[in-house]
Amino acid sequence: MRSEHASIPAPEPRVIPRDSHPVSRKDISSSALRVLYRLRDAGFDGYLVGGAVRDLIVGGHPKDFDIATNATPEEVRHLFRNCRLIGRRFRLAHVVFGREIIEVATFRANVDDGSGDREVHDGGRLLRDNVYGTIEEDAVRRDFTVNALYYAIEDFSVRDYVGGFEDAQNRLMRLIGDPETRYREDPVRMLRAVRLAAKLGFEIEAATAEPIPRLAGLLAEAAPARLFEECLKLFLSGHAVESFLRLEKHGLLPVLLPESAQALKANRSGALRRMLLEGLRGTDERVANDEPVSPAFLFALLLWPAYCRALATLQAQGMHAVEAQRRAADRVTVHQLQTIALPRRFSLPMQEIWLLQTRFSLRQRKRVFRLLSHPRFRAAFDFLSIRQAASPEHAEDIAFWREAQTQSGDELAAQLDAQASAPDDDDLDADGAPRRRRRRRRNRAG
Structure with missing residues (x-):
């Protein structure tokens, strides 16, 4: 079934070379680097993506490191014995290193040609999305531009397909595609916009913020x-x-x-x-x-x-x-x-x-x-x-x-x-001396 934001054209990437961005391997989890290198050595494309890249660009310290690849979840599991597949709405591979989990997601596409697994509710809400595609298609189906930045291990560059690098520098939260359509796909995106803006000290871009009060009631469907x-x-x-x-x-x-x-x-x-x-x-x-x-x-x-x-x-x-x-x-x-x-x-x-x-x-x-x-x-x-x-x-x-x-x-x-x-004020007379209380006689039971 066709998603409502499928009309977003696949963009040309802007490649930000290593000397023009602050992302460094020393700030990336060693476990994430191991996954990236093994994917590369097996002939697959693998990129650090999403919040980790965003946070490193704005000077933050990410706790989670997610990876996007053209390998399918089953192919990722074949590469890593310490891997398990999870999820129905989004099929993902979790590569486990002790207490750390590296989440590996396959590039997803906007258009289902019938070979994938996508289900959309009548109101536009996305119930399941396991249609695989290219990195360009993966970028435009992400929620915010600053979450669609890809760090490439082969040349240490950052790939930007939707203007996220500039938005990060300007401290702006901007949805990819038509905001109302994206909120209807997943109303929780309104909460994510608020949460990420609060965390990063960003402003929500005007067109991204405008529909939120009108569509807030959609959260009741979540x-x-x-x-x-x-x-x-x-x-x-x-x-x-x-x-x-x-x-x-x-x-x-x-x-x-x-x-x-x-x-x-x-x-x-x-x-x-x-x-x-x-x-x-x-x-x-x-x-x-x-x-x-x-x-x-x-x-x-x-x-x-x-x-x-x-x-x-x-x-x-x-x-x-x-x-x-x-x-x-x-x-x-x-x-x-x-x-x-x-x-x-x-x-x-x-x-x-x-x-x-x-x-x-x-x-x-x-x-x-x-x-x-x-x-x-x-x-x-x-x-x-x-x-x-x-x-x-x-x-x-x-x-x-x-x-x-x-x-x-x-x-x-x-x-x-x-x-x-100690006597209360109510128990004292005008001179401050204790009042003498009259003793009450108890009624004896017959």
Whole structure:
């Protein structure tokens, strides 16, 4: 079946010689170089392609190295004993070197002459694409120009078929072909445009950006599991704040996180947005310091505005506070699952982080020690600290629990006992002396 962007003509390559680009073999994975050299020695064409070339050109440090070749997946597997074939939508070869995987893809064509394997949905969405072709055809079917750059091992040049080298120098994200058609083929490309622009500090070219708000609703057609993975890439790659701001700017936030977007819009003080951005800044800092960030904590942050709004609605209806908290947590989770497939191993801890927030104001000895021993205590306390960005009223609780974590059990118990025995202001008379309380007689059971 013919793809809608098949009319893009095969371009003439621009060859950028070694002395005119910054890509160097010393910055390329040794495993990727081994694959490139073996393909060449076996008589095949092989190129480093995509994000690795793009990142090296703009001074980045790629973690993944992908290769494009005219060898079929079966021919690649024949060359490498440490190779496995994966994928249905895109048939790929993975060459495994310990913990590193080098992904090898065969050049793909735009037009299916009947010999290949392509399936396109009626709306234009590409369901399967295993039609092999030339490097020129492969270049024009890639998504963005900066991802269609090929590094050749035989002469160390960069081959550019669609103007990607110039766009990289100008820091522009530009789709290859007609933007609306390309987004309809795969709506997740809208999220990729935002994510890559946020990561690289690029601007999305005007014609590439224009259809995004109009076509944002197409994301509802994407698999929820795939959108979950895209969210992790958006917010756990060290550019969470910039990704969030760009999702807002291009009208994608109401589709991806609909109830949180509504809550943020309704929150006139901006407190919820300040808190969310503060949390995302902390996430970026942790990623920069190679510290882990749990998806449960991330989604607790992203969906907190929705939870607060749902909780306020239920309490306004007269529901008891504890029941309203549980209902609100469940309601927000179930509604969000319609868009993003949040696994239970993350959604349940996310809800615990929310539900523990009300327990930080309690000072009874048993409750304090019980909360300190809770497996989700540390995450919930970090979340409370982030809430300080929205409201200063949490300062006293934060100070108490921060100190409680540094004390021994005996020290903390003594402090709590002293506080429990100390009279409150309500128990003092006008001169500051303790009031004498009248003793109540207990009713004895008959």
